[in-house]
Amino acid sequence: MIGSGNRNRLPVEAGSRKELQNDQTWVSSGTEELRLRVQQRSLREQLERNHFLLQRLNAASARLIQSLDNGDVCEAIAEIIANLIGSEEVAIFDFSRAEHTFSLAWSWGVELSALEPFVAGAGMFGRAAHEGLSQFQERQPVGVLLPYEKNLTACITLKASREVVGVIAIFGLLPQKNGLEWVDYELLKFLETYAAVALQFQRLQGKQVAP
């Protein structure tokens, strides 16, 4: 019995070991396949994210170029912000370095016509002017916002020859928008450079047309 048992058991054990090895090979190849798939998915997502951003940058860039011929650069900036970022409250301010003041140049969706030129203070406008960097409300220290900055989401610097010549002020976001996302920051970085160029182009064109 023992002998036969052993004889009987041996093939079973050998079989079990083989099955176990097969299982382990299967498990390890399955795990490897899963790992590769996860890695592939992550790479695909990276490319998709980049493509998603490039599509929006491409649309924004095309719209800005179109605005040079139409003479509606401010409207184009607002349209880009409304459709791609999600705010319908936009204003463009000029900044005078000599007087250190901001004055309203254009606005859309926000009533600021009564706003007199104001001195760049310690708030978002002031920091944008002093530091030459765009300011975002969610990154501001608490308690330094001026009254008209309460609903300000972002203050995007517009520069000419590295000097701040104005800002794009983005006030309230659309109700369905919980905050700025990574793609919004990239679009705003694009506007920081190219909206300034387009506005400068329009101003030069205005000077040429004038007698």
Added chain:
Amino acid sequence: MATKKILLVDDSCTARLVNRMIFSHKTNYVLVSAVDGKEAVDRAKEEKPDVILMDVIMPRMTGLEACRMLKQDKETHKIPVILLTTRGEEKYVQEGYASGCSDYLTKPVNDVELLDLLKAYLGE
């Protein structure tokens, strides 16, 4: 399977551009466009699209008015209309459905959400 046709209606050039890019990259839908509600009604009759994607606030004729007209017309009343708008508040959504739209998406448009919704309407 026949290629599906979408009528995209938006007065914003940026919106038309970005949607065109989304469709050209991920689908083989044929895209025709209009810049306001009035043109949308005419184009819908000419082109007989499978779905209409339409902005709400537009000059000449709003998306809501155009949607009502399309739903009253025998030639176009069966075409699903998806409204695309910046106004996501409940009262605007209700107003959208009251005009006869089939669905309502808020801007900025999410590619995945938009394409999934289109697939659902186009039976793909």
